[in-house]
Amino acid sequence: MKSAHPRKTRTERPTFLYLLDLVLLAWVIEAVDQFLLGGWLDRFGIHPRNPYGLIGIPLMPWLHGGFAHLSSNTLPFLTLGYIMIKSEGRRFFYSSAVIILLGGIGTWLIAGPGEVHIGASGLIYGYFGYVMTRAIIESRPLWLFTGILVALFYGSMLFGVIPSKDLPISWQGHLTGMLAGIWLGRRHKGMRSA
Template sequence: MRRTDPNDPSSISREIKTHVGILGGIVGLLWLIEIIDVFLGGRLNFYGIIPRTSIGLRGILFAPFLHSNFAHLISNTIPFITLGWFVMLRETSDFFLVSAIVAIASGVGVWLFGSAGIHLGASGVIFGYFGFLLSRAYFERSALAVALSLAVALLYGGLIWGVLPTRIGISWEGHLFGFVGGIVAARWLSKRR
């Protein structure tokens, strides 16, 4: 991806349109999948992660796109857009790389260590963005990374409790391994720079 020239308003405008298109497209896809799932009587949810089963492995790929109901999807939509956009701010390509790393880390962690049942939802990815944005300041030590880390801590600092088994029916394992995946992604991207 091309870097945005901060002195060129049209370049910044193009970059923002790209961000809106990517995030809007993904959120639109999530909502479309949930609408289809409602018409199918929730059958798509069986494509989530089922820990320690061979069929549950497919959920590593599909689980971030599936939600148990509209309330679940609504609770994930705003943090996904906000934190996803923060991940994109330096380079749009970071978003795709971080998304892949945290989705795989969250999915594999849930498959290996998750409690019985079907695990699904984008929250593992959201916690991965959270971990990435918080830890990026430590690894990069740039003014932008520190400012973003502080903003994320102020806006979403309460998320940290989601990595603990505090509520029944919430895949805290997905949150925890997504968060760890975000730290790994921050470390890896800072080394590449």
Template sequence: MAHTLDGTRERAPFAARFVSPLILIALMWTIEFADMLLPGRFEVLGIRAWDLTHLPGVVLAPILHSTWAHLISNTVPFLLLGCLVAAEGARRFWAVTAIATVIGGIGPWLLAWPGTVTVGASGLVFGYFAYLMVRVFTAGTMSHRIIYAVIAVVVFVLYGGSMLVGILPVHVGISWQGHLFGALGGALAALLLRPRRAPQSRRAPR
């Protein structure tokens, strides 16, 4: 929703809402290409557990990946789930992304073995997934709840199993901490960004 000079609201085209996740995924791919061509490795800028000097890595980690396979495996679920979140508007997409990024980064920084470097967009993927699940219960109207419920069922059928396994410490080299806290961040975002109901006006006593 944009504002014109005279103060009226101007509704942006619906398709424009999906620009935000496309920008993020394009940035991830650009960085991976640069990582292939330039000396050094960008993933060293990710989250380094227990290292205060690497706290900026909490913000940078989601756009960094260790390998092409790592990036490719994150691309499709990121675009699908990210676009579902972005369908509510760019402002909400960036708010959910910011909350899931920060909360999702705290997990590996605190709980991973000291010195472990964590990178990748999977924390955001888990965050978007959890947001879409919890969003069913925070919708303002019954019609919206039904729509979000249908979306949640489809998303759970597609990714529910892998999401549940992903938050467990069962795979070596995969940050279950980032997955778990990313999901917690997405759930928190759904609660924090839920529609506020206007207080009902009280009738003056006669």
């Protein structure tokens, strides 16, 4: 006899293909923005301390200042995003949303007025902060090994959180994204992939 209640199915675990889909989406958005809209979409980034600018918090990772900007974010997003998928499993999208939200609010609060902040680097810095925090506070060899590899390949990212008026980067987005990742990494200490 069949049960009256359907069996609950678990959400499918994200894979590397999910990351490729997200990158493809970002490239399509940038192509439309550059070739059809002349960069018009960039106005929907984060405008600090402007209520209108809050809409940029969920949009910031999808908007870039050209193909060079997007290219520089693509490989670190795929690399660090893959580590996040392996460590977070089904929590990946939730964890990414938390980093985007907290990093975006932080950028909105501390960045200078009149600026517009766009790009996926805040999320990437969040992944970096998460991975390095878990590597430092976990007692498992796999996390330590992962942290060493990430530090070797991406340790120079730390220079991106230093305030700079000479470089056209959102150091505020980098800093607040990384702090969001550190906070999340501490909260997920000891958690296994879902």
